[in-house]
Amino acid sequence: MTRLPDRRSICIVRQQNFYELPLRREAEAFRDAGFDVHVILMAGDEKSGSAATDGVTIHRVPGRRVRGGVLRYLWDYVAFFVTVSAVLTWLQVKERFDVIQVNTMPDALVFTTLLPRLMGATVTVFMKEPTPELYETIYGNRKAFRLLAAVEQWAIGYAQAAFTVTEELKQRYIERGARREKITVVLNGPDGRNLLDHKREACVPDPAFFTIVCNGTIEDRYGHATLMQATDIARRTEPRIRVRITGDGNAVGVLEQMISDLHLEEHVSFLGWLPIDDLVCELSRADAGIIPMEASPYSHLIHTNKMYDYTLFGKPVIASRLRSVEEYFDDSSVCFFTPGDPQSLADSMIRLAADRDLGQSLATKAQHLLDSKFGWEHQSRILVDTTIEAMTR
16 A cells, blocks of 8 residues: 655545444545545534544534435435535635545535635545435336436546446446546455454354344345245244344334244344444354345445455355346355345255355355455555545646
8 A cells, every 4th residue: 555755634525424334444544544534424423523533533513314205315415515515615724635535425425525626635536326226226216317327427527536336336337428547446345453353252153053144224125025035934944044133224114024924033133233342243143144135226236345244254145146246256255146036045044054164165265355355455555546646646
């Protein structure tokens, strides 16, 4: 990773209620490369204000992301846009940032940097999700597709460098008009320091069961309904299977109702949103991790962070066979199943429960890929070096 001869500064903007792990790993990558690092995010349940955390200055501005309909999302986006435009301009006058990185969504958030850019800041944008395809997947129509695609392209065109999370998503941006040389792929590889430091010796798998963990946002598109149906099938052949689900989202009520309706209380535990120490314990105690993502215009373009987290913890991964995943992993490193097919998923669960050696082989191969090229040690170099290159153009 390139280190700077003189101290430089960067500000990362993210519309989120908390200092999430993906944001933290990016901030700390720049910190380790010699940058003074600032982060702007929503205060959420915290008090507004600025404070240092592990060498990174966090600026929490008033606001909270609340799940809801289109109008609620628009209100949150507009309110945060106005607030950040003012705060970022004030900080630019005070701190003289060399770089401002805006993490979407929304894609339009990059335009909060207009005045700081005129003052000399280099602007980059990290686009982690395809907004037009996400809207189509959530709302089942393409009414806003062309507008969202236009905003996406304006954002890429405005920024001096753009990052995204898969080659498939990069190609989609290019197909819609973006310049290939402007977009760099940085995978969602985890920074082990942010997870493994929380491991506890008491958190180990229970040999009496085959425990599968599924953590993260709970929405229809993430396939929890398919997972419940598959668990109902799999338990009849392999009663040792236990599924532990953590997280929060709009589909929590549906998930809890399915657990009750299918009488899965003995086999499925829903734990809600967990603090990092408890989540790491759950990951450590699992025998496998699962990503039951439904196939959609959105899911074929992205990677989930938890896929890499499971690999980091040495767990075999059960995942939907999606184009974006198959581009990087094959059947020797991931146990694939057909998206949206409970029987196919049940077969994969039973297969791993019955063959621990297979699970170990999958985990070892995936770990090798993480260590050799997909992990954060490698991806962070791409992020930092490309940013420095953008600064010098």
